[in-house]
Amino acid sequence: MSGLDYLLVTVGTTSFDDLARAADELVPQLSPADGLIQTGEGDYVPRNLPHERFVPGLRDLYDKSSVVIAHGGAATTFEVLRAGVPLVSVANGDRYDDHQADLLSELDAAGHLVWCEDLRNLSDAVERAMQTDLSPLPDDECTIGADIASYLSGVDGRRRVLDRLLLRTDRGT
Amino acid sequence: MTRHRILFVLGEGGHSAELLRLVDELGAVGDLVFIATTADRMADEWVPDDAELIRVRRPRGKDTRPVAAVRDTVVSFAQAAWAVRRVRPTAVITSGPAIGLVVSAAGWLMGARIIFIETISRVTGLSLTGRLMRPVADQYFVQWPEAQADAAGSAYAGRLM
Numbered sequence: 001m002s003g004l005d006y007l008l009v010t011v012g013t014t015s016f017d018d019l020a021r022a023a024d025e026l027v028p029q030l031s032p033a034d035g036l037i038q039t040g041e042g043d044y045v046p047r048n049l050p051h052e053r054f055v056p057g058l059r060d061l062y063d064k065s066s067v068v069i070a071h072g073g074a075a076t077t078f079e080v081l082r083a084g085v086p087l088v089s090v091a092n093g094d095r096y097d098d099h100q101a102d103l104l105s106e107l108d109a110a111g112h113l114v115w116c117e118d119l120r121n122l123s124d125a126v127e128r129a130m131q132t133d134l135s136p137l138p139d140d141e142c143t144i145g146a147d148i149a150s151y152l153s154g155v156d157g158r159r160r161v162l163d164r165l166l167l168r169t170d171r172g173t
Numbered sequence: 174m175t176r177h178r179i180l181f182v183l184g185e186g187g188h189s190a191e192l193l194r195l196v197d198e199l200g201a202v203g204d205l206v207f208i209a210t211t212a213d214r215m216a217d218e219w220v221p222d223d224a225e226l227i228r229v230r231r232p233r234g235k236d237t238r239p240v241a242a243v244r245d246t247v248v249s250f251a252q253a254a255w256a257v258r259r260v261r262p263t264a265v266i267t268s269g270p271a272i273g274l275v276v277s278a279a280g281w282l283m284g285a286r287i288i289f290i291e292t293i294s295r296v297t298g299l300s301l302t303g304r305l306m307r308p309v310a311d312q313y314f315v316q317w318p319e320a321q322a323d324a325a326g327s328a329y330a331g332r333l334m
Contacts, residue, residue: 013215056218074294074334078293078332079190082334099295102294102296102297102298103293103294106317140331140332142194142330142331143331144195144290144314144330144333146198147314148198148264148266148312152199152202152263153202155177155264157263158283158284159284
């Protein structure tokens with residue numbers, strides 16, 4: 001495999017040494033011209049690419065990346081997808097509130113990213129992400145903010161809890 | 174009509190990123206006050222410069238023993254209740270970290286409207302926080318149409334990310 005200009009690897013703000021190590025060990029094979037491994041709170045120290053624990057302007061790097069290998073956190077996942085960059089995602093099983101696999105399997109099934117379920121297959125996953133035309137995320141209009149603003153415009157002052165308990169019918173949206 | 178005060182509950186990582194999408198739109202209808210745990214390293218960077226950021230203890234750590242978790246939650250709730258009492262928000266908005274539950278409970282008791290946005294990480298099924306928030310939330314959003322089936326009365330109105 002060749003033609004990789006920039007390889008970005010990000011594990012998020014917690015630690016995910018298995019991902020940092022697997023990606024680092026894949027670097028000689030991928031031989032990107034440049035890249036960065038963001039290691040978070042992990043202990044693993046990459047040898048084959050520049051690395052930093054935290055990168056404040058991480059999202060500025062998405063645009064110049066040929067492919068991004070990332071943990072399955074929602075913020076990172078959606079930012080990379082919105083940037084339109086091929087994405088290989090790995091669920092961080094160390095997270096105590098583990099729902100990353102749920103999100104990734106859904107996005108993988110819809111063809112938006114490549115979900116790497118087993119780090120031993122990372123090489124294949126990267127190849128697949130580079131060679132497949134991943135479909136862009138649909139741009140549903142988000143009216144959550146407008147809906148809340150509209151709801152609040154009808155709210156006058158605070159409610160007493162007792163009223164709430166008696167007037168159960170105004171629950172819901 | 175008086176301007177609303179809106180209490181935004183930040184969480185670590187993705188929860189904050191989701192919620193911060195609402196800052197501009199809701200800043201137009203109210204004054205925003207932010208609340209985050211002392212463990213949240215990103216909050217200072219994310220909160221707008223002119224807005225207040227209140228810090229409270231993290232209610233439930235990753236590896237804490239039960240005794241410590243109970244103690245932290247009690248302290249967290251007391252701090253959140255104090256903050257709500259002082260800010261007197263018309264609404265509390267959260268996307269579901271544990272601290273969101275604690276602040277919402279305090280807000281609910283003091284008459285604030287509770288607005289819950291289930292995290293985009295949940296495609297089907299609700300998070301633990303999401304289930305616990307069902308009875309107290311005045312507005313309940315999910316970010317996947319599929320998740321609406323798990324929360325009667327919830328709304329899908331697009332995604333924050």
